[in-house]
Ligand SMILES: C[C@](O)(CO)[C@H](O)COP(=O)(O)OP(=O)(O)OC[C@H]1O[C@@H](n2ccc(N)nc2=O)[C@H](O)[C@@H]1O
């Protein structure tokens with residue numbers, strides 16, 4: 180029988196909801212993690228260096244059920260990870276500098292979620308009394324192998340931030356618990372907590388109320404039609420559906436829409452084109468606010484056949500196939516660090 184714990188956390192920043200409730204079916208998650216531990220690759224790790232994945236996510240469905248007075252939208256979504264994403268390498272330094280290479284085009288270092296996550300974690304270490312002052316913690320050189328497109332709806336920046344929080348919690352030996360890290364993550368972005376938690380989830384609120392979900396794990400073909408979608412522009416659009424009726428997780432597991440699809444397809448014809456193309460092979464969906472669209476396949480062979488056709492028919496689109504995972508590749512790797 181699953182034991183269920185309820186965590187309540189206060190002290191949130193003013194623009195976020197006053198109370199965060201996270202319900203975790205703890206037993207399910209612990210057992211799934213235990214099973215993954217034996218199957219995952221060991222990623223390079225020493226006492227002062229660590230390399231970890233920052234996987235992509237898909238929103239298998241996304242309904243918008245309302246809008247809060249602070250402007251944020253209330254969602255119901257099913258998050259699942261992909262075994263595909265960025266890789267981050269962390270190396271502790273002799274001084275207290277935090278560096279990131281290479282720079283990400285168009286994202287100044289102080290705005291980069293990786294650097295912001297590292298700095299925020301260091302401040303938190305001081306406020307939680309883990310160290311007397313920030314300079315007591317060694318600096319870190321962070322190298323990123325960026326694979327995920329920005330503004331793609333694959334949560335790349337959020338995943339990079341979550342990987343940074345978990346990696347530095349480990350290297351700096353802070354022992355901050357997952358609730359604290361998820362709370363810190365939420366300050367950086369609505370999608371960060373699910374990457375910190377590391378289990379496929381039914382999410383409500385603005386994406387921070389997470390319930391583990393056991394989804395099927397098909398192979399996906401993902402198309403990035405070569406444009407960057409602005410998440411604030413989509414959420415700010417007057418024609419966005421904001422009043423979908425709330426449904427149960429059980430119902431969502433049987434299938435759902437993405438309420439952003441209509442607006443995003445109208446604003447970005449390339450997204451509409453990608454959805455139309457992929458709809459010939461199954462049910463194509465937008466992930467998050469786009470720009471990526473995806474379609475599920477029963478096996479790797481079918482997915483690679485579709486990738487082959489894409490290479491011939493739409494050579495300008497960036498495409499890949501990857502398998503859905505209910506335990507994040509980050510957590511699978513960290514369990515072995
Ligand atoms: C669409 C999703 O990707 C679904 O997973 C996420 O909800 C978006 O998560 P994210 O990229 O981490 O978004 P954030 O960086 O927190 O928010 C970007 C902007 O999107 C809008 N925003 C975001 C999330 C949300 N539930 N309601 C919103 O209205 C807000 O204007 C916010 O300023």
Ligand SMILES: Nc1ncnc2c1ncn2[C@@H]1O[C@H](COP(=O)(O)OP(=O)(O)OP(=O)(O)O)[C@@H](O)[C@H]1O
Pocket residue numbers: 283285286290291292293327328329330331332333334335336337339340370410467468469470
């Ligand atoms: N490390 C980072 N990687 C990518 N983007 C970053 C990073 N740090 C900050 N950003 C900013 O975040 C924005 C969104 O990038 P991200 O890759 O997370 O998009 P996304 O996949 O659409 O996210 P989501 O699905 O969470 O909306 C970028 O346009 C960029 O300005």
